[in-house]
Structure formats: C-alpha cells, structure tokens
Amino acid sequence: MFLKKITEIKNVGRFKSARIGGGNYEPFTLIYGGNGRGKTTLGAILRSLQLNDPKLVTRRKTFKATSDPSIGLLLDNGQVRFSNGAWTGSNPDIQFVNENVHGGDQVDVEHRRNFYRIVVGATGVALAEEVDKLDADATAKQTEIASEKKALEQHVPKGSKLEAFLKLAADPAVDARIEDTKLKLKAINDSDALKTRKLLSVPALPALPEGFSALLAKGVDGVAADAAGRVKSQIAKHGFHEGGETWLAEGLKHATGENCPFCAKTLSNNDLVDAYRGYFSEAYADHKKAITDMGEALNSALSAAAALKCQQAFKDVETDAAFWKGYCDHDYHAPEAAARIVAEIDALLQAAKTLLQHKTDAPLEAAPESADFIEANAKWSSTVAELDAASAKFATANQLIQAVKDGSAAANKAAVEATLAGLQAVQKRHTEPVLALAIGYQKLLDEKKALVEAKDAKKKALDTYDEAILGAYEADINKILATFGAGFRLAQCGKNYVGKVPQSTYCLRFDTSDVDVTRNGADDPGFDTTMSAGDKNTFALAFFLAQLKRDPDLSRKLVVFDDPFTSLDDFRRAMTAKEIVRTGGEAAQTIVLSHDKFFLDAVRVLIHDVACTTMQISGTSSGSSIEPWNIEWEVKEGYLQDHMLLQEFAQGRNNNAREMRTAMRPLLEKYIRYRFPNQILDGKWLGDMLAIIRGDASHPLTPQYNDLDDINQFTAPFHHDPNVAFSDDEVRTYAQRTIAIVGGC
Structure with a gap:
C-alpha cells in the first residue's frame, strides 16, 4: 500500500480547512510538526482508514465546525474519501508503532497483553484478537444474561426456582383450568354459605282458567238464544224489578197443566212460556253458575298477587343464579320477559274480565274474543314461551350447583390451592412479558454457549501457534536490543490466560539476574527501579522493529513511525534513525512523524537510492495545513x-x-x-x-x-x-x- 498524497482534510482536529501543498509522496515521507499541530490526528486518519472505523475521525471533529469531517487520500490503487461519516474505498494494510508494552513505571496486565500481541505477530494477533473478542463477547453476553435473569426472576412464583419455572410446559387449556380451580377454591372457602343456598326454581306461571275460551262460546241446549232477553223484558214491562225472576220461577212451578193457573188460557205454543221454561231450567242455571265460577277462577288465576309472586320469583332466581355463577358456569341467564309479568298478566286479566262480563250479560250468546284480549293473550303466550325456555335450563344448572355443594364439603383446600398455584405458574410462564423474556433468555444462553465453544477452539489454535513463535521472537528482540546497546535482554518469554485474555509472561535479564515484570512488591527490584525512560522506550521500539523484520508482507505495507525516539540518548537516537531506514526500506512506504527536525534530518541523510519527500504541518490561528518543507534550510x-x-x-x-x-x-x-x-x-x-x-x-x-x-x-x-x-x-x-x-x- 502506498500513500501518494493527502488531497483534503477538513474539520478534523486542527485541520479546519487545511491547505494541502506539494506533489506526490515518496517511499520515504518525513513529516515535521510541532506538538499540538496534528501529527497524532494524521495517524488517527490512517488508522481509521486501515480499520474502517469512522469513530477515530468523527470523535476528532473540529470544535465548533458547522459541517462534518471530510478527507481525501490518493493511494496507489486509487482515491479514497471520508465523507458523511464513512470511508469509501479499500482498507489498506498499515503498520503502526501503536502497542504500548509498558506505562510509565510499571507493566500492568493490559501492557502484557499488548506485548503478547506484538510477540506473536500478525497471525498470532489475529488469533489473539479473535480469542479476546470471543471472550469479551461471552462476558458481555453473560452481562446480558444476568440482566435478563434478574428481569425474569421478578416473575418467578414465590418458593420456585427460575430453572424449574422455565421448564414448565405450555397448556392450551390453562386459562379455563385456572378459572375452574378458582371457582372450586371459592366454593371451599364459602362452603357454609353454600349449604343453605337453594337451587334454582320458580312457581308455575299464571294462566287463563281451563275452559275459559270454551265457556265464552257455550250456550244451553233447548234454550232459545233470546230467552234471557225476553224474560228480562217481561220483568221490566210489569215492573217486577227486584224479586221478579224469583216470582216467575216460583209461579212456573204451578203451571203443571195445559192451562195457565192465573187466566186458564192454554199454554201450548206459547213462546213466552217456553222462554220461561228454558230460562229457569237446571241446565241454564248450571251455565250461569259456570260463568260466575269462571269469574272467580279468573280473578284467582290472574290476580295481581299471583303475577307479582311469579315476577319476584324470577328476580330471586336471577339473584341466586348470579350467586352460583361465582362457583360454576351454569349457563342460566335471567330472561328479559320476567320484568313484563305483572303488566302483561294485568292486561290479560282486564281483557278476559271484559269478555266474561259480556258473557254474563248474555249467557246464551257466544262472546267473541276482542282485539284487546287477542293481543294481551298473544303477548303473554310469547312471554310464557321465553320464560319456559329460561326455566328449562334449571335442571342442568341445578346439577352443577348441587355438584358445587357436594364438592365444597369434601374438597381438600390445600390441594386445590397448590393446583391453582401450579396452573397460574404455567400461565405466567407462557404469557407476556415472561414468554418474550424467557425466549430472549434462552437465546442468550445458546449464544453464550456458542461463543465459549468458539473461544476454546481459537484458544487451542493460538496455543499451537505460540509454541512455534515465542522462542524465535525472543531471539530477534534481543538482537535489536544488543544493536541499541541496551544493558538488558528479554528472558523466559511465555504466556498465560489470567483474566481469560492471553497475556505475556517474561523477565528482563540484567547480566544473570532476572526481573519478573509482573512483580510489584515494594522490596523487590522491578520494572520501575531497573529501567530508565530511555530503556523503556528502547524496549517498546525493539518489539515493533522485530515485528516488522518478521513480517512476510512488509513489502506491501505502509509503516508509520510517530515520534519514535522519545527519551533516547544520542547513540540510541542515531541507531533508531538507522533502524528506521533499514527496516523502512523493506516496506512499500515509510512515514515518519516527528516534532524534532534534526532527528528527521538524521533519518534523511541515511536514505540512499530511495526517493524521500519532506513535509511539514504548519500552524496558523485558523488551524493546521500540510505543505512542502525544506529540511536542509530548516536545520x-x-x-x-x-x-x-x-x-x-x-x-x-x-x-x-x-x-x-x-x-x-x-x-x-x-x-x-x-x-x-x-x-x-x-x-x-x-x-x-x-x-x-x-x-x-x-x-x-x-x-x-x-x-x-x-x-x-x-x-x-x-x-x-x-x-x-x-x-x-x-x-x-x-x-x-x-x-x-x-x-x-
């Protein structure tokens, strides 16, 4: 990979709207910039491109900038751009001096992990990072699992364990079973009240007396239809009025011959006498009595008291049914018709009495049913049908009610409560929000298991690889340390998985004395007491150089050195410049960023037969720019x-x-x-x-x-x-x- 030119940087760190000068960059490109001018920002841009990680750029957005970062880079394989928060183009292979192997006065766990990554090289780093990522993913997944578990445990019934709760099988009929069990438990709790509660029943419905309609149409055989009228007319004509019928009936008893006992005239073919005889016959008297009796029966059968009693009975049944509904599903529903009983019976009574009065006035004449009677009778018949239909459910309902009565007396309350709790647990397990939580929880468990298995497989592959590389790498690092004139060497290089993530274990050897960098005892020699600042930086640089020397793909890579000589003495600084030129000459391109122009000049004068470009990051009140730099003049x-x-x-x-x-x-x-x-x-x-x-x-x-x-x-x-x-x-x-x-x- 070769960076031919930076063509644009806007709104990134100090590069608000950078001027970009000069031509294309060469295999060696030296970039000078004072502290705070933007060297680290340039490194972050290249790293963002390498990793395709936009955050490394977006988090460096220029303060108060009104537009997003924009970057243009010309590579040997074409233009790449950063705009709208993303890179467009390939992700090149860039090597950075980016892994710290120590931090000030100590080598902590994270440093040993970084050290390990450098030692094992690109292949090992890839494996180690996969192990790290899988471990981190598994740890993160465990955090999710713990959170989901905590949410689930809030729904676990008291006295139950989460694992057992989650294993409860679904029951399609659980809702109905819960309701049935609740009713059983309620019946048990109310068993004393159930004993005295009656079954559903109502009295017989009021009805017209038997033979009412037939009586209205009935006459008396042998009695003329107008006999009663003629008798009444005769009584009225002679002013008999009170006692008239009695006088005529008594006199008729003495008309035993063919002649009238009063006037001696013949009685044969006398219509009036025939009318008397029919009117005062026994059959006629029975007929009139039947009419009178029918009136009494009618008043009794359709009385207000009878109607009210019937209507109240249905109200009582409605109350009883509602009570029993709390214990069983008896399917009885109060008919709306019950509210019409009193009114409809009264209407029917009044219409029937009117007809009966007509019959009383004309006993021998048929009394046709009136429109009022027909309507009242039809309404009541419809109401009776509705009430009978409702009453027909009494038998089934009473069987269920009786079963409740019998069951409440014999049931085991504790057993029913246990059954209900079990059913409710099943219902809760398979309804929201528990259903979704349980599905998510199991999914997380499966995902973690897969991550752990994948991590173990990668870890095994990494162990196999490390056995072959660690010893050889230790030797390479020690050669570089000798070149730098370091008074120490690397020894006992190995690794462990303390904290799950791979980390290096090694010692620093001074003559024949080994210092374990992991020991931080107050009385023991340690990294802080045996290493100068220059030693520490030499130590870190040696790892990077060793990595580059062992990299088979170095000729295709861009290598970036960012201020690589900090705290080095003149000799090591000179050797650093030589190693950069020697090692960087094998790379496709080497970029050196430094705040020290004289160090950059020391690198420049060592470069032979390879083109070199020198640039500077210049600063103004409005920001930084990248321009050609005359290093010979500057020094x-x-x-x-x-x-x-x-x-x-x-x-x-x-x-x-x-x-x-x-x-x-x-x-x-x-x-x-x-x-x-x-x-x-x-x-x-x-x-x-x-x-x-x-x-x-x-x-x-x-x-x-x-x-x-x-x-x-x-x-x-x-x-x-x-x-x-x-x-x-x-x-x-x-x-x-x-x-x-x-x-x-």
Whole structure:
C-alpha cells in the first residue's frame, strides 16, 4: 500500500480547512510538526482508514465546525474519501508503532497483553484478537444474561426456582383450568354459605282458567238464544224489578197443566212460556253458575298477587343464579320477559274480565274474543314461551350447583390451592412479558454457549501457534536490543490466560539476574527501579522493529513511525534513525512523524537510492495545513538561514522586499560578532560597531565602513517605523551590498 498524497482534510482536529501543498509522496515521507499541530490526528486518519472505523475521525471533529469531517487520500490503487461519516474505498494494510508494552513505571496486565500481541505477530494477533473478542463477547453476553435473569426472576412464583419455572410446559387449556380451580377454591372457602343456598326454581306461571275460551262460546241446549232477553223484558214491562225472576220461577212451578193457573188460557205454543221454561231450567242455571265460577277462577288465576309472586320469583332466581355463577358456569341467564309479568298478566286479566262480563250479560250468546284480549293473550303466550325456555335450563344448572355443594364439603383446600398455584405458574410462564423474556433468555444462553465453544477452539489454535513463535521472537528482540546497546535482554518469554485474555509472561535479564515484570512488591527490584525512560522506550521500539523484520508482507505495507525516539540518548537516537531506514526500506512506504527536525534530518541523510519527500504541518490561528518543507534550510543555524534568504533576494530568487528591509542590519551585526569574537560587547549594535571602526584607522573593516554606514542609515527608519515607504529595487541594491560585505556573491 502506498500513500501518494493527502488531497483534503477538513474539520478534523486542527485541520479546519487545511491547505494541502506539494506533489506526490515518496517511499520515504518525513513529516515535521510541532506538538499540538496534528501529527497524532494524521495517524488517527490512517488508522481509521486501515480499520474502517469512522469513530477515530468523527470523535476528532473540529470544535465548533458547522459541517462534518471530510478527507481525501490518493493511494496507489486509487482515491479514497471520508465523507458523511464513512470511508469509501479499500482498507489498506498499515503498520503502526501503536502497542504500548509498558506505562510509565510499571507493566500492568493490559501492557502484557499488548506485548503478547506484538510477540506473536500478525497471525498470532489475529488469533489473539479473535480469542479476546470471543471472550469479551461471552462476558458481555453473560452481562446480558444476568440482566435478563434478574428481569425474569421478578416473575418467578414465590418458593420456585427460575430453572424449574422455565421448564414448565405450555397448556392450551390453562386459562379455563385456572378459572375452574378458582371457582372450586371459592366454593371451599364459602362452603357454609353454600349449604343453605337453594337451587334454582320458580312457581308455575299464571294462566287463563281451563275452559275459559270454551265457556265464552257455550250456550244451553233447548234454550232459545233470546230467552234471557225476553224474560228480562217481561220483568221490566210489569215492573217486577227486584224479586221478579224469583216470582216467575216460583209461579212456573204451578203451571203443571195445559192451562195457565192465573187466566186458564192454554199454554201450548206459547213462546213466552217456553222462554220461561228454558230460562229457569237446571241446565241454564248450571251455565250461569259456570260463568260466575269462571269469574272467580279468573280473578284467582290472574290476580295481581299471583303475577307479582311469579315476577319476584324470577328476580330471586336471577339473584341466586348470579350467586352460583361465582362457583360454576351454569349457563342460566335471567330472561328479559320476567320484568313484563305483572303488566302483561294485568292486561290479560282486564281483557278476559271484559269478555266474561259480556258473557254474563248474555249467557246464551257466544262472546267473541276482542282485539284487546287477542293481543294481551298473544303477548303473554310469547312471554310464557321465553320464560319456559329460561326455566328449562334449571335442571342442568341445578346439577352443577348441587355438584358445587357436594364438592365444597369434601374438597381438600390445600390441594386445590397448590393446583391453582401450579396452573397460574404455567400461565405466567407462557404469557407476556415472561414468554418474550424467557425466549430472549434462552437465546442468550445458546449464544453464550456458542461463543465459549468458539473461544476454546481459537484458544487451542493460538496455543499451537505460540509454541512455534515465542522462542524465535525472543531471539530477534534481543538482537535489536544488543544493536541499541541496551544493558538488558528479554528472558523466559511465555504466556498465560489470567483474566481469560492471553497475556505475556517474561523477565528482563540484567547480566544473570532476572526481573519478573509482573512483580510489584515494594522490596523487590522491578520494572520501575531497573529501567530508565530511555530503556523503556528502547524496549517498546525493539518489539515493533522485530515485528516488522518478521513480517512476510512488509513489502506491501505502509509503516508509520510517530515520534519514535522519545527519551533516547544520542547513540540510541542515531541507531533508531538507522533502524528506521533499514527496516523502512523493506516496506512499500515509510512515514515518519516527528516534532524534532534534526532527528528527521538524521533519518534523511541515511536514505540512499530511495526517493524521500519532506513535509511539514504548519500552524496558523485558523488551524493546521500540510505543505512542502525544506529540511536542509530548516536545520541550518539562524545566521545561515538569514544569509540564504537575503542572498536569494539579492539574486532575484524571491521578492520579499518588505521582510528584507529589516534583515540586513541583524545579519551584519551577527557577521561582525562572529568575525571579531570577544571584541564587541553585549548590547552593542551596528551604530556602536561603526563608532568602533571609525576610532581605529587600522580596523579590518575600515574599507567597508562607507558601505556599512550607508546600509545602517538606509535600514534604521524601517526598524523604528515599518510603514516607511520603500522601493523594491532600492532594497535589493542594499541587499546586494550587504551580501558583498558578509560574502557569498
């Protein structure tokens, strides 16, 4: 992988809207930047690309930026971009000096894990990271399991265990069984009250007296239909009124012959006498009595008391049914018709009495049913049918009720309570929210089991790999430590799984004494007391270099060194530069980031036959930019830098006349001080120097006095007031005279 050029960085750290200068980068690219300018940000950008981890960029978004980070990188295989929070393009293989093997004064567990990852190389790291990830996933899964278990345990019935609760099988009929068991338990609790509670029953429904309709149509055989009318008319005609019928009936008893006992006239073929005889016959008398009796029967059968009693009976049954409903599902429902009994019976009674009165008034005439009677009778018949249908359920209901009565007396309350608790547990286990929680909990258990099994398999593969690599790697690291002149070596390199994640176990050997880095006893020699800061950094760098040397794919990788020489002495610093060039020369590209320009120059001068690009991260009040960097000029001493700038201006190679106006006097002052050391006291400037030259006719600078004086007088106003007008050509002329004095033209 080769980074040809950074084309754009916006809103990332110090790179708010970075200017990007220069051409393509070379196999060696050295980047200079002061602390806080953005070297670490560049490293984070490359790491984000390598890992395809957008957070490494998005978390570095420029403060107060109004738009999201945007990055453009030109690789050897094409352009890649970061926009809208994601990378577009391939994820290259980049190697970083990124694994700490110690932290200050100690080597803790995490450092030993990092150390281990470096030792085992890319293959081992991949296996170790898989083990780590599987272990972390299993641990995270266990946390989820604990959380789900806690949520589930809130639903476990008192006295039960979660495992047993979860194993309860589903029962499709559990709801009905629970309700049935609840009714049984309630019956047991109320058994005393049940003993005295009656079954469902109502009295017979009120009805018209038997033969009512037949009586209305009935006459008397042999009695003329108008006999009663003629008798009444005769009584009224003769003013008999009270006692008239009695007088006629008594007299009729004496008309035994063919002649009238009063007038002796013949009685044969006398219609009136025939009417008397029919009217006062025994059959007729029985007929009238039947009508009278029917009236009494009607009043009794359809009395208000009978109707009210019947209606109340249905209300009582409704109350009893509701009571028993709490103990069994008897399926009896109070009919709406019960509320109509009194009113409909009264209506029927009144209509029937009206008909019977008509019959009483004309006993021998048929009394046809009136519209009121027909309607009242039809309504009551419909009501009777509805009430009979409801009453027909009494038998079944009473069987269930009687069973409740019998069962409540004989049941074992504790057993029924236990049954109910068991059924309720089954119901709870297989209804929400427990159902979903249980499914999720089992899923988590299965997932953790799979993770543990996968971790064990990877761990076994890692152990096999480590046996082959650890010894060889230890030897490589010790060779590098010897190159750096380190007074210690790596010894007893191994690993363990304390804390589940693989970690290194090793000692630092000083001559024949081994220091176990895992021991932190106050009285024992340790990492903090035996290693200097330079030793510690050498220790970490040696691991990285050893990893690079053993990497079979190094020729295809980009290697990044970020300030690799911190706290190293001159010798180790020089060796670091050599190792970077030696090892980096095998990589596709090596990028070195540093805040020390002289170290970068030390790397540069060691590079032969390989192209090298030098860049710098420059900073302004608005942010950082990436620009070409003249490292040769930057590492020169200040006088030489000023001399080069002024010479370039004098020769027309730059046009910065404004800056050169004030550069001539300081250059001349440094020149005179360097040429005549210990002759010019501190605090003396060009004017003072001219006075010394004037006072010494034999002074070596006497021939240049006039030029020095002219330059002094020309530049003096600019040092006091930078806004004094000037001419570019005039400034260039004096610059040429200055270079002529100090030499170089």
